[in-house]
Amino acid sequence: MATAKQPMTTDTLQALTANRLIDGLVVYLTETGEWSTRVDDAALVPAETGEIVLAATGEQAVSTNHVVAPYLIDVETGGGEVNPTRFRERIRAFGPTVNTSV
Amino acid sequence: MYQYDTYDKTLVDQRARQYRDQAERRVEGDLTEDEFRPLRLMNGLYQELHSYMMRINIPYGTLSSAQLRKLAHVARTYDRGYGHFTTRQNIQFNWVTLEQSPDILAELAGVEMHAIQSSGNCIRNVTADAFAGAAADEIEDSRIWAEIIRQWSTLHPEFAFLPRKFKIAVTGSPNDRAAIRVHDIGVALHLNAEGETGFEVVVGGGQGRTPMIAKTIREFLPARHLLSYLEAILRVYNQFGRRDNKYKARIKILVHEIGAQPFAEAVEKEWEQIKDSALLLPEDEVARITSFFAPPQLEKLGPTAPAFDAKRLTDRAFAAWAKANVVAHKAPGYGIVTISLKAPERAPGDATHTQMDAIADLADHFSQGEIRVTHEQNLVLPHVKLTHLFGLWQALAHHELATANAGLATDIVSCPGLDFCSLASARSIPVAQRIGRQLSDIERLHDIGELRIKISGCVNACGHHHVGHIGILGVEKKGEEFYQITLGGDPGTDAAIGNIIGPAFAGDRVAGAVENLIDTYLAQRSTNAERFIDTYRRIGAQPFKENLYATA
Numbered sequence A: 001m002a003t004a005k006q007p008m009t010t011d012t013l014q015a016l017t018a019n020r021l022i023d024g025l026v027v028y029l030t031e032t033g034e035w036s037t038r039v040d041d042a043a044l045v046p047a048e049t050g051e052i053v054l055a056a057t058g059e060q061a062v063s064t065n066h067v068v069a070p071y072l073i074d075v076e077t078g079g080g081e082v083n084p085t086r087f088r089e090r091i092r093a094f095g096p097t098v099n100t101s102v
Numbered sequence B: 001m002y003q004y005d006t007y008d009k010t011l012v013d014q015r016a017r018q019y020r021d022q023a024e025r026r027v028e029g030d031l032t033e034d035e036f037r038p039l040r041l042m043n044g045l046y047q048e049l050h051s052y053m054m055r056i057n058i059p060y061g062t063l064s065s066a067q068l069r070k071l072a073h074v075a076r077t078y079d080r081g082y083g084h085f086t087t088r089q090n091i092q093f094n095w096v097t098l099e100q101s102p103d104i105l106a107e108l109a110g111v112e113m114h115a116i117q118s119s120g121n122c123i124r125n126v127t128a129d130a131f132a133g134a135a136a137d138e139i140e141d142s143r144i145w146a147e148i149i150r151q152w153s154t155l156h157p158e159f160a161f162l163p164r165k166f167k168i169a170v171t172g173s174p175n176d177r178a179a180i181r182v183h184d185i186g187v188a189l190h191l192n193a194e195g196e197t198g199f200e201v202v203v204g205g206g207q208g209r210t211p212m213i214a215k216t217i218r219e220f221l222p223a224r225h226l227l228s229y230l231e232a233i234l235r236v237y238n239q240f241g242r243r244d245n246k247y248k249a250r251i252k253i254l255v256h257e258i259g260a261q262p263f264a265e266a267v268e269k270e271w272e273q274i275k276d277s278a279l280l281l282p283e284d285e286v287a288r289i290t291s292f293f294a295p296p297q298l299e300k301l302g303p304t305a306p307a308f309d310a311k312r313l314t315d316r317a318f319a320a321w322a323k324a325n326v327v328a329h330k331a332p333g334y335g336i337v338t339i340s341l342k343a344p345e346r347a348p349g350d351a352t353h354t355q356m357d358a359i360a361d362l363a364d365h366f367s368q369g370e371i372r373v374t375h376e377q378n379l380v381l382p383h384v385k386l387t388h389l390f391g392l393w394q395a396l397a398h399h400e401l402a403t404a405n406a407g408l409a410t411d412i413v414s415c416p417g418l419d420f421c422s423l424a425s426a427r428s429i430p431v432a433q434r435i436g437r438q439l440s441d442i443e444r445l446h447d448i449g450e451l452r453i454k455i456s457g458c459v460n461a462c463g464h465h466h467v468g469h470i471g472i473l474g475v476e477k478k479g480e481e482f483y484q485i486t487l488g489g490d491p492g493t494d495a496a497i498g499n500i501i502g503p504a505f506a507g508d509r510v511a512g513a514v515e516n517l518i519d520t521y522l523a524q525r526s527t528n529a530e531r532f533i534d535t536y537r538r539i540g541a542q543p544f545k546e547n548l549y550a551t552a
């Protein structure tokens, strides 16, 4: 079975994710305050500061109707790649793991 | 097929326009998500893991070729080129945008389709035997009654906010292909000694986290009383069903807690009040609905078709397909064809836009322009001449649609699971694909015979794992995907909920476990004709369990 990428290191950081209002796609808040569909673009902050640093921007994006239901996720970095820690979040970031081409 | 009257048409058109306005207001920011969510759900639009998903009703699983072509068009224009047929005989599009969702509903309204009541605590799309109107064993076309129920339950003001969602299924045949005993209400057509039609009414079945088999609360209900009786059941449920706890809110819990007999008495009491009300079905109304389901004009043919028999003798692949995927039609010289949506490496139930277009054309050519959706996530051409089967098979093969596995071990039912569904605990589709790979030898597959494998990605059981001969349930354990296996489930006439066989398996060990169960079956079956489920019933779980965990 194709598996989602496994995390490689253990420094736990946080990123802010949501779904974009217009098309429902998974997005991540970037350093410049944009929303990207690539988890690699996500702004990463130490786990303990996620709530303070990122959450407010998420609320702002909800109030301007750009994204829906933002929340923080734990990610790990390694080999220059960002990997969500939870399995479900890895599927959100890299899935579907099944072929969806027609 | 049923055709909308002006009432239906106005209702669906109005709803599509109303939704467009709501979606536009959401995009412009005039509605918040909290305000909009219930509105989009009322129109079948869910936020799933990767995008919006739209669920569209296919009443009792019946489609015209024009409707299927429209679904192909929607897949091509508004999605990523494919759609997913579900265990509730509906279709879901996985990659819909909020902006385009009103266009989809407008397009669908043009072919008399919609997404009303495809979500929420209301009466959902009514399901029925996918072979209705064609099956050799049926008493009457169950879609007539499903359509009567559809009209009654659509926007029924009293039942818009039930304690929980509510599902009704109808069978017109003694061989239940509509899984009525795992529905909130199931009705089965019977003839009484006087030759009148009526219904056995069963209540309180369901799957999910508390699976239950429905209990019979009335052996024979004269057909004209169908709606008043259903209304009485819904009223009792609406009044006494638990609203305090989502997990105890389905009617099955109520029936279980108070007992089937007291529940039946409460229904009968309520029914006494309303049985002769406006809900009594007038004969002319039944006749009017029946006329929409008039049997197709089929040729008078003999029961045998020498050309078909000759082809079967000379082409093994065709013979294998005809054996698995074609069953007897009530009209001599015709067959009912199951088009398997379970080709190797495909997601169970998925069809691409080109496949949908091709099937629509083949339905026009070979099957009176009619298509059915089964709760096993396949499509059906209900009225095909036996002499046309070879040509049809060749055309299907051209579109990767001639997999000879209907009812066999690779005809796996699978919900979307964690690859798409935001409620999932684990993935389903890759498990199905792995089992499919393992069982790819067609000779062996046919030797194994009927075996229903069903997979759900969480306890909600959309993949009907509780009624799989082998059921597979995805669970999350310490952040990893694990799969619990159940044996002995059955959705049909001998409905049963499967039993958990033992500790769960890691994702990469599930296909091996299934293989092991099959080996036990093959070693234990009394004859080649004894099906997996029959062997299980005869010898019980122990021999399966011993072999399965022997090396663990």
Ligand code: SF4
Binding pocket: B415, B416, B417, B418, B421, B422, B423, B424, B425, B456, B457, B458, B459, B460, B461, B462, B463
């Ligand atoms: S069973 Fe669970 S994972 Fe599968 S579709 Fe239903 S809710 Fe989603």
